[in-house]
Amino acid sequence: MNNEIAEKIKGMLVENLxxxxxxxxxxxxxxxxxxxLDSIDSIEIIAGIDELFxxxxxxxxxxxFQTILTLTSFVxxxxxx
Amino acid sequence: xxxxxRCVVTGLGLVCAxxxxxxECVDAIYSGKTGIKEVRAFDTEQCYTHKGAESDLxxxxxxxxxxxxxxxxxxxxxxxxxxxxxxxxxEEDKSRIGVxxxxxxxxxxxxxxxxxxxxxxxxxxxxxxxxxTASAMAANVCTHFGLCGITANxxxxxxxxxxxxxYACDLIRSGRADVFLAGxxxxxxxxxxxxxxxxxxxxxxxxxxxxxxxxxxxxxGSGVLIIxxxxxxxxxxxxxxxxxxxxxxxxxxxxxxxxxxxxEGQMSAINKAVRNSGLDFSxxxxxxxxxxxxxxxxxxxxxxxKTLFGNDPGLSVSSTKSMTGHCLGAAGSIEAVLxxxxxEQSCVPPTIGYSDEDIxxxxxxxxxIDFVANKAKSKNIDYAMSNSFAFGGNNASIIxxxxxxxxxxxxxxxPIYITGIGTVDTQKTDDKGFVAELKSAxxxxxxxKTAFFRKLDRFSQLQLLSGIDALSDSGIExxxxxxxxxxxxxxxxDGPLTEIVNFQKNVIEKGTQSGSAFLFPNxxxxxxxxxxxxxxxxxxxxxxxxxxxxxxxxxxxxxCDAIHNGDAKIMxxxxxxxxxxxxxxxxxxxxxxxxxxxxxxxxxxxxxxxxRNSKIYAEIAGFATARTAVKYGTLDGSxxxxxxxxxxxxxxTGLNAGDIDCVYGFKNGKKSVxxxxxxxxxxLLPGIRVIEATxxxxxxxxxxxxxxxxxxxxxxxDGKINNxxxxxxxxxxxxxxxxxxxx
Numbered sequence: 001m002n003n004e005i006a007e008k009i010k011g012m013l014v015e016n017l018x019x020x021x022x023x024x025x026x027x028x029x030x031x032x033x034x035x036x037l038d039s040i041d042s043i044e045i046i047a048g049i050d051e052l053f054x055x056x057x058x059x060x061x062x063x064x065f066q067t068i069l070t071l072t073s074f075v076x077x078x079x080x081x
Numbered sequence: 082x083x084x085x086x087r088c089v090v091t092g093l094g095l096v097c098a099x100x101x102x103x104x105e106c107v108d109a110i111y112s113g114k115t116g117i118k119e120v121r122a123f124d125t126e127q128c129y130t131h132k133g134a135e136s137d138l139x140x141x142x143x144x145x146x147x148x149x150x151x152x153x154x155x156x157x158x159x160x161x162x163x164x165x166x167x168x169x170x171x172e173e174d175k176s177r178i179g180v181x182x183x184x185x186x187x188x189x190x191x192x193x194x195x196x197x198x199x200x201x202x203x204x205x206x207x208x209x210x211x212x213x214t215a216s217a218m219a220a221n222v223c224t225h226f227g228l229c230g231i232t233a234n235x236x237x238x239x240x241x242x243x244x245x246x247x248y249a250c251d252l253i254r255s256g257r258a259d260v261f262l263a264g265x266x267x268x269x270x271x272x273x274x275x276x277x278x279x280x281x282x283x284x285x286x287x288x289x290x291x292x293x294x295x296x297x298x299x300x301x302g303s304g305v306l307i308i309x310x311x312x313x314x315x316x317x318x319x320x321x322x323x324x325x326x327x328x329x330x331x332x333x334x335x336x337x338x339x340x341x342x343x344x345e346g347q348m349s350a351i352n353k354a355v356r357n358s359g360l361d362f363s364x365x366x367x368x369x370x371x372x373x374x375x376x377x378x379x380x381x382x383x384x385x386x387k388t389l390f391g392n393d394p395g396l397s398v399s400s401t402k403s404m405t406g407h408c409l410g411a412a413g414s415i416e417a418v419l420x421x422x423x424x425e426q427s428c429v430p431p432t433i434g435y436s437d438e439d440i441x442x443x444x445x446x447x448x449x450i451d452f453v454a455n456k457a458k459s460k461n462i463d464y465a466m467s468n469s470f471a472f473g474g475n476n477a478s479i480i481x482x483x484x485x486x487x488x489x490x491x492x493x494x495x496p497i498y499i500t501g502i503g504t505v506d507t508q509k510t511d512d513k514g515f516v517a518e519l520k521s522a523x524x525x526x527x528x529x530k531t532a533f534f535r536k537l538d539r540f541s542q543l544q545l546l547s548g549i550d551a552l553s554d555s556g557i558e559x560x561x562x563x564x565x566x567x568x569x570x571x572x573x574x575d576g577p578l579t580e581i582v583n584f585q586k587n588v589i590e591k592g593t594q595s596g597s598a599f600l601f602p603n604x605x606x607x608x609x610x611x612x613x614x615x616x617x618x619x620x621x622x623x624x625x626x627x628x629x630x631x632x633x634x635x636x637x638x639x640x641c642d643a644i645h646n647g648d649a650k651i652m653x654x655x656x657x658x659x660x661x662x663x664x665x666x667x668x669x670x671x672x673x674x675x676x677x678x679x680x681x682x683x684x685x686x687x688x689x690x691x692x693r694n695s696k697i698y699a700e701i702a703g704f705a706t707a708r709t710a711v712k713y714g715t716l717d718g719s720x721x722x723x724x725x726x727x728x729x730x731x732x733x734t735g736l737n738a739g740d741i742d743c744v745y746g747f748k749n750g751k752k753s754v755x756x757x758x759x760x761x762x763x764x765l766l767p768g769i770r771v772i773e774a775t776x777x778x779x780x781x782x783x784x785x786x787x788x789x790x791x792x793x794x795x796x797x798x799d800g801k802i803n804n805x806x807x808x809x810x811x812x813x814x815x816x817x818x819x820x821x822x823x824x
Contacts, residue, residue: 017599018535020521036532040338043279043598 001026005053005079006072012048013068017041026068037065045071053079085490087311088250090481091319092166094158094264095418096143097302097405098134102161106405107422111457113433115404117287117298123193123271127594130283134300134406135269149188149212150268152221154303154411159222159262166307167319168260170226176707176725179230179258180219181249183241183265185410185471185605187215187234187576187627189272192585200589210667211714211812214575215606215627220813222262224710229722230258231706232815233635234627235410236576236606239371240471241265242304242413243479244624247328248639249308254492255642257706259313264414266303272581272604273409274299275588275596280338288374288407289434290400291383291443291452297373300406304414306421322421326360326464326480326488329353330648331565332614332623333474337536337602339377340470344385346620349565350476351389351468358480359488360464362390365480367429367465369416372400373407378470383446392449397460399432399453413469413477420467424483429458472602473611475623491647493686498824499794500695501555501683503547507676507778513665515676515779517543529616537603537612538580543679543784544571544609544657545616551653551681552617555695559618568622568649569610570639572632572656574782574811576606576625579663609657622648629811630747631706632656633680633786634819638704640684650689655681656787660779673750676779680787682794698794699821702736702804705729711814716753719814720761727765730806730818741820742802743770745789747809749780754810766806785809790819797823 006026014021019035030037037045042065046057049071055078057064064074093103098116100106109116120133136143136154143153159180163170170178191212195205211217219232231252235245242265249263267273277283277299284296314321331353333346340347355362371382390396401419402408408415423429435443435454443452451458463484469477507515519542524534527549534542548569552559559567584600602608607625614623622643626632633656640652660677668675690697707725711718731738744766748755762771772792774785781788786809793805804822811817 016597020531020535023521023531034531035535036530040280040598040602043281047595047597 001069001072002076005075006068008052009068009071012052016044016048028067030065030067049075055079085488086254088253088308088325089311089314090306090322090325090421091309091314092162092307093418093421094160094162094165094305095415096136096138096154096157097408097415098136098300099404101138103418110401110404110419110430111428113431113455115287115433117406122269123593125593127592128278130285132287132298133269133274134298136301147208148221149191151184151187151266152218154268154301155182155218155222155266155305156225158264158303158305162262162305162307168307175227176229177259178228179261180222180228180232181235181245181261181263182219182222183235183245183410183414184215184218185238185241185267186270186273188213188217189270190268192581193271196586197589216574216629217713218266220713223708224712224813227710229708229710232628232708236625236627237475238471238473238605238607239409239412240469240475240477241410243467243469243477244330245414246306246308246325246417246479247330247477250325251642251646253308253310254646260307260309262305263308264303264305265411267301267409267411269299269301271588271593272585275593276601276604278594279596279598279601282375284374287434288403290372290374290403290432291379292435292439294374294376294379296375297407300408302405302408302411302415304411304418306417323424324482324485326482326486327354327357328477328479329357330622331476332620333476334614334618334620335474337608337611337615338472340381342381344381344388346474346476347381347385347470348389349620350478351385354466354478354480357488359486360480363393363395364464365396365466366462367423368396368398369420369467370398370400371468371470372402372432374402386450390450394449394451397429397451397453397458399430401430403433413467416467420465420481424462424465424481427459427461429453429460431455431457471607472605473607474614475607493645496687497641497644497684497701498687498690499682499698499701500685500690501551502698502791502794503550503554503681504791505543505547505679507678514660514674515781516660517677533616538577539661540577540657540659541603541609541612543659543677544655545613547655547679547681548613548653551683555683557651557683564618564620566621566650567619568643569613569619569653570636571610571625572636572783572787573606573625573627574629574632574658575664576627577603577608579659579661580604582663629815630782630786631809631811631815631817633783634790634807634809634817637682637684637701637790637819638706638817641701641704644684644686651683651685653681654684655679656783658782658784674779676781676785678778678781678784678788680784680791682791697824699797700824702820702822703730703734704817704819705733706815706817708815713813716757716810716812716814720757722814723757723761723816724765726816726818730820734820738766741766741769741804741806743772743805745793745805745807746771746773748773748775750775790821793821797821
């Protein structure tokens, strides 16, 4: 896993979605009961990933949004260059 | 015939995308002409839609005053309404004429301009700062006409325009005024456009309510109604359009943007409106629906109407938003004007944009209910309803009647007690004045999960904490048995300004297509009340008032009136304002210390308090509001109103100046404000002890005002004093006085 990408995604989630940093691990279930992201938040994640990496997650499968790890894998797989 | 004061409509004013006055708008609506065109106000090139419904009038054409467009639109409509009503203001007692306005975005256009100027030129125009808050609107209209009655800006997003009419009627019924200029106004803002764009809630093409329902078309405009007591209207020989029989207000307690899919909250508001009007569902001839054109709204509203009205063939329904666009806080007021005209002209306006196939499908789906599509329909209308539903889960429904109809007088004059207090404490910092330290632990110890509180902006977080604590202090558990009988009034000067500014800066930086779906729901002033209702399950009356610092006391006055009007048994009244870098940058000046906070108080009737065996802090013995209309942003020349508010509150409680133990004052560290208190109080209440808030809280505006009342109530409960007079002010010359005493 690319730590640099994961750290950037974590920073974006803390900043844009106000997830308390100390409660957010790379494998935390983002859409689980504790952090509780919803459909509006996924719009925000799509915008954030696009802005950070130029990767479009529109229409991507739900599994890709589950954790920072899955988001990182998606970005790694689709990032140009 | 009951003893209930009758409220009648005697004047109408309207400006929106389909016309610049009532007659133009009505002609367009009855011809099915749309005002939805290509957006002109800002760049939408990168957006997935380019449609909007803007007024043709420029700011210069609307008015000569240097106000935000929302205020200018409103003054234009108000001029027409006053003219139409035949009111000769110079012959009227102006202290009995007030202004109640609804708005969603307030001064968003001025916020856009200020920060766009900073981006372009490195600095913004300081004159734009006082235009930013929704607090300015009613004051501006009041000053324009030189009125001295009660003002309020009802800021419950898309329900605001209907709630303002409802509140105006309640105030007339409470005897607090004879006449109101009531309605709503919102200018066409990149804030709202970018926000709905971010939520993917804008229709690609023109909106299509109850049809394809693929989003809203944003609009702008203002509707103003002259509402007055029947007696006042008859005495001056006014033309009477119709009577406002009653209204219903509720809260979904479900989701911050989406309505409850089962329509429970909407049906609760509609039910209350019908009941309060002394009618049956079968009496309603026409409903101007909320009908925004989003799938979620249209499905829930369709279900609500079908459930309550069955297949009533006598009911016609339409959404005029198909032509005016969704004018947010003005929507309810614009639709009220069109509903009143529908009654007058015996003609139901259509929902436009249906193909023949759409019409066939609609009539199959709607059963007997007559959804009027494409063409206006002649029909006698005795009773008409207008619905407005909003972000935050706020629902409002109001009923207009062609004829006099007896309604039950539900008003009472029972004593009202303060039975709970919740306060967010603040500490002085070196750089920003007084701020609260909001930690995850504060929420978790109140059982608020991360998943919930992380969504809230600072303003909403402050309100949530004080609200939970006040309910807990009062020993109130919200259950299925009492959830509809508990309501709330949130008072604020500046609302969620930080979230609004951050959202807007992002739009300025990245473009209208980049509105944050996460931040946008919090940019409406009523989000804080919405979150509090969602968390606690409170489903009753729910209003947020933006009206300067005194909003923290006005919320208490409003809550008392709501209890006396039978709208709720228990009310939470709050004053909340935040203090961040944004407020410091905009409002900071040498020697002036800003603060923040939130104070919520539980108010209930004596009967309710005794029944629950509540702890009692103090009784609200009386309250009064007075205004000398001066320019918004100033107080100079308004001294007389402070004296009037004090005299009135003493008068209504039967006390003399010498009977008052102490005053909780409104000094905030600004010379113009402090001077008025220093000069007048020794005259009004010689030798009185005055307790100030600023040294302990900074100027936390509405939170300071509510804090002062809570401190007075606690001092009474602790046996330190027997009574206290609590005073507050709003820039533009409004003063509120609340007298509390030992029970």
